[in-house]
Amino acid sequence: MNKAVLLLVVLISACQKKSIPSAQETFFDNLSNLCGQVFTGASTYPDDPDHDFAGKLLIANFSSCSVDEIRVKFKVGQDQSRTWIITQSEQGLLLKHDHRHADGTPDEITNYGGWANNQGNSWRQFFVADSETAELIPAAATNVWMLEYQPRSQILTYDLKRHDQPRYQAQLHPKQ
Numbered sequence: 001m002n003k004a005v006l007l008l009v010v011l012i013s014a015c016q017k018k019s020i021p022s023a024q025e026t027f028f029d030n031l032s033n034l035c036g037q038v039f040t041g042a043s044t045y046p047d048d049p050d051h052d053f054a055g056k057l058l059i060a061n062f063s064s065c066s067v068d069e070i071r072v073k074f075k076v077g078q079d080q081s082r083t084w085i086i087t088q089s090e091q092g093l094l095l096k097h098d099h100r101h102a103d104g105t106p107d108e109i110t111n112y113g114g115w116a117n118n119q120g121n122s123w124r125q126f127f128v129a130d131s132e133t134a135e136l137i138p139a140a141a142t143n144v145w146m147l148e149y150q151p152r153s154q155i156l157t158y159d160l161k162r163h164d165q166p167r168y169q170a171q172l173h174p175k176q
Helices: 003-016 023-032 131-136
Strands: 038-045 058-065 069-076 079-089 092-099 112-116 124-129 144-150 155-162 165-174
Touching: 023 058, 023 069, 023 079, 023 092, 023 124, 023 144, 058 165, 092 124, 112 131, 112 144
Parallel strands: none
Antiparallel strands: 038 058, 038 165, 058 069, 069 079, 079 092, 092 112, 112 124, 124 144, 144 155, 155 165
16 A cells, blocks of 8 residues: 555544544533423522522523523522523633513623633533623623532532632522
8 A cells, every 4th residue: 555545544534533522512411411400509609698699599490402502591589580501612612691681681781701711521611701791890800600510419500709719609409
């Protein structure tokens, strides 16, 4: 076999090998498997009784999933204005927070979030505030959101840090 044919065989073989999914892709697939499920829980941090979410039932509803987008309706008490949107693209995973008024119109503060930073794994991802967020909410320019699902305990955790300090955390369990 001459060198040109051998090179062609090697190139064809390389093209046929399926690439190993990244941790972000596996995380997205793992979250997609939660589609249709509802989780309930409460804030775990801060424990300040004056915090807006204190004492309120939290509900995360994996309401719709497609090949490249997961929508999680996040209800705080009676407030149904929030949706987490996790999008998978060639640039990676993007987490956005969509806030709406009761009539469906966008809130003044909406569409903030950021890109996964490649420090996560197949069950946990960290999303660093993007430039749109920094422009919309200057104080949130250092925000890092974390989403995690623990398959053994079935706990869904949503966490926010600002300036590397804890700012908010909620833990939710599958609704019985």
